[in-house]
Amino acid sequence: MTQHERAIGDTLLKVDNISLGFGGVQALSNISFDIREHEIRAIIGPNGAGKTSMLNVINGFYHPQEGAITFKGEVRRAMRPHVAAKQGIARTFQNVALFKGMSTLDNIMTGRNLRMHKNILWQMLYYGPARTEEMEHRRRVEEIIDFLEIQAIRRVPVGKLPYGLQKRVELARALAMEPELLLLDEPMAGMNVEEKEDMCRFILDVNEQFGTTIALIEHDMGVVMDISDRVVVLDYGRKLADGTPDEVRGNQDVIDAYLGVPHDEGEA
Amino acid sequence: MLYREAGQFKTGYNTDQSIFPIRQDRWAIALFLAVAVVAVPLVIDDYWAKAVLLPLLVYAMATLGLNILVGYCGQISLGTGGFMAVGAFASYKLTTAFPDLNLIIVLLLSGCVTAAVGVLFGLPSLRIKGFYLAVATLAAQFFLVWLFNKVEWFYNYNATGQITMPPREVFGFLITGPEATPAATYLFALGFLIVFGLVAKNIVRGRVGRMWMAIRDMDIAAELIGVRPLMAKLSAFAVSSFYVGVAGGLYFTVWFGAVEVTEAFDINQSFQVLFMVIIGGLGSILGSFLGAAFLVLMPILLKNFMVNWLGVAAVTAKHVEITLLGVLIIFFLIVEPHGFARLWQILKEKLRLWPFPY
Amino acid sequence: MGDSLLYFIEVTIGGLLAGVMYSLVALGFVLIFKASGIFNFAQGVMALFAALTLVGLMEKLGVPAWVAIVMTIGVMILLAWLIERLVLQHLVNQDPIILFMATIGLAYVLEGVGDLMWGSDVKALNVGLPDGAVDWMFDLGIYVTKLELVAAATAAALVAVLAVFFQRTRIGRALRAVADDHQAALSVGISLRTIWVIVWSVSGIVALVAGIMWGSSSGVQFSLSLIALKALPVLILGGFTSIPGAIIGGLIIGVGEKWAEIYLGDYIGHAIENWFAYVLALAFLLIRPQGLFGEKIIERV
DSSP: OOOOOOOSEEEEEEEEEEEETTTTEEEEEEEEEEEEEEEEEEOOOOOSSSSSOOOOOOOOTOOOSSSEEEEEEEEESOOOOHHHHHHHEOOSSSSOOTTTTSBBBHHHHHHHHGOOOOOOOHHHHTTTTTHHHHHHHHHHHHHHHTTOOOOGGSBBBBGGOOOOHOOOOOOOOHHOOSSSSSEEESTTTTTOOHHHHHHHHHHHHHHIIOOOOEEEEOOOOHHHHHOOEEEEETTTEEEEEEOOOOHHHOOOOHIIITTTTGGGGTTO | OOOTTTTOOOHHHHHSSSSSSSSSHHHHHHHHIIIEEEEIIHHHOOOOOIIIIIIHHHHHHHHHHIIIIITOHHHHOOOOHHHHHHHHHHHHHHHOTTTTOOHHHHHHHHHHHHHHHHHHGGGGGTTOOOOHHHHHHHHHHHHHHHHHHHHGGTTOOSSOOOOOOOOOOEEEEEOTTTSSOOOHHHHHHHHHHHHHHHHHHHHTHHHHHHHHHHHHHHHOOOHTTTTTTTHHHHHHHHHHHHHHHHHHHHHHIIIEEEEOHHHHHHHHHHHHHHHHHHOTTTTTTTHHHHHHHHHHHHHHHHIIIIIIOOOOHHHHHHHHHHHHHHHHHHHHHOOOHHHHHHHHHHHHHHHHHTTTTO | OOOHHHHHHHHHHHHHHHHHHHHHHHHHHHHHHHOOOOOOTTHHHHHHHHHHHHHHIIIIOOHHHHHHHHHHHHHHHHHHHHHHHHHHGGGGOOHHHHHHHHHHHHHHHHHHHHHHOOOOOOOOOOOSSOSOOOHHHHHHOOOOBHHHHHHHHHHHHHHHHHHHHHHSSSSHHHHHHHOOOHHHHHHTTTTTTHHHHHHHHHHHHHHHHHHHHHHHHOSSSSSGGGGHHHHHHHHHHHHOOOOHHHHHHHHHHHHHHIIIIIIHHHHHHHHTTTHHHHHHHHHHHHTTTTTTTTTOOOOOO
């Protein structure tokens, strides 16, 4: 694994005036912000603010009615999710979306899918190039398994794992894609304090060691303020504020809409 | 005490990912294959070949195919009978058009033809899911049987509408036709099953297999990590139909030798194979063999028991057999919905610890 | 009126009436699927079983038709209770495909038991329904049998009764609650097991009606169970959970099939009714994947 200099670089992804609606409901109106290389960008807001919809737009799962997205200099309105994956956008989900019938190892190996090219004929023989390729990727996956400290559950079907570990496997699967931009949807939801600390450490390590740009949604304000470089705040599909954690913390709109309400603090 | 993996160390990812990582398993499978390949042909007679072993081999092949689609890729199909018919008629047309073509090639080509047809009927799977898809695949079942029944070209314009397999030799051995020896037909079919059983295992443990399972378990997430649903689903339909087509070809060429499409490949055939998949275990190669064996052998045992031992009239025995089959299926689903494959797994876990389970 | 127009009308009416039969069977499917998420493949065999029982009771016991019908209803309710007791209860929370397979097993059992009890020969069923052509229509040059009209009227009445049952009665509302959300229904104290017995009884009775209609016109025999296969495309078209969908879908399939047989049959070969309905339903799905009455689903992650 190569060590990256963690210096925030140029704009990696730019969201321009995105609007998205479902029938009568406007999920996102005129949202614009950017994500720079190597930074950790948080998207926060109360429930129903449109955070998950925003991630869904970025990786092509929802197609917005208006606006444009620029990723690595390429402008587009929408694309198919697997194209987004190919361009280097990986993702974890609010409600864990692992392949429940498969083992941890197979789940993570699936993340290597886009990087494996040997055709089905070689695979039928499980010989020659196909086997070599399989072994190469297995080695890479084992590195990720070591990195996230999940060696012991390699062979366990993920459906049987506790929730906290499932979240970790999901992160492993996303990392296996070696993405440039990693979208994390509430990576710490439903975790206890210890698990949260572990997850924070992993996120920071990923960012530092691999130089991966991270956009994350999180409700735990302590975590958000601690680890993110910049924060964008959404409320009812509109952008309320955008800036460093300190700037956001001081913004009156944000305090009114969100931070000032005590029961939202640290919500799971 | 004999079944232990202690002391067997894995020295690379290669050995860790082999099909039988435990040494005892490798011995057992080698012994089993030796019996199947060497001992069985020495004692086989016509009854055993036609009533027991060929059905077993042919259905195991079809079950493997359907399990790839249903068990690994999660797409329910009720069109298996129709696809088997494609395999049978393709091999008939090929072998009558090119009498000199090696029967192995004929069957492989028939599999390819069926794969193409399978992809065609798999197209709806891109838009519909679950039981809607299951019902849609019935379209394949009914349409294909109708087609082979109506269009005379498929049965070379003969008056009966039946297709009959002419005698064919492979490497100097007569394989088809009434003169073929039971041992030759058995070994021919067995060869196909061993090769394609291994191939199936190789496919499902590699990239393509993982792609299918990803679609099965969570299609949205699969797409978001770069699996293309189009490719995954259609390749599953193709590979699955290939197997089912070869099974249909074997059914016609070496087992029955003559078939009439509406009788041989009706919808009950589709259900039968689906039962084998479910009872064997969804998403298990070994389960496919066990499921096929169970559903081939059980009716034979039931029938023999009732007709020969209890002296029940054959017609009544047929009704009782259907009833009991239904009861057994329900019973089995209640007791172990994950099929024989799961039972086998549990047994092995127990054996590993036996006789000191704590 | 020209002959070809008259013929067209006759074909269309014939199609609509056949469609009513499909609707009846599809209705049985929908009731069970709505309430329990089970794709009940035994629905067709249930129609056969009900008709066999009815004929058997009339022949062996010599009771009048209406007594036999009441007794058969009793048998179907008993059957529903047995199915819940012996099968469904043990399969709660299993995958839908396992439940689906169990209903195929059930179909085998019912078929075997029906044959063992009543024999597998073709039986005539006569419960006193009128037969023969409808005179005034025959005078116009259109051939429609009285039986077909009675079947249509019965189906319409049955649908009306079911609609009232679902909208107005307490049990009906409970059924709808269960269909919407199992957990929620359980939490407000609706017993899932009772509900299942009720829906299976109701579909058993619907199966009986279908069995009587079908059996009266073409005899009670194994092929009766195959009408279930004809009803399946109706489900794709109308949706697995929509009662109006089952009715309209049935009519569309019935008419479409007859038109195709008459007007396309000459070009692509006859006896296409086995698969034409499926192709029709599939073509429709490609245009409107959510079916006739389904709503567009917004996927979430």
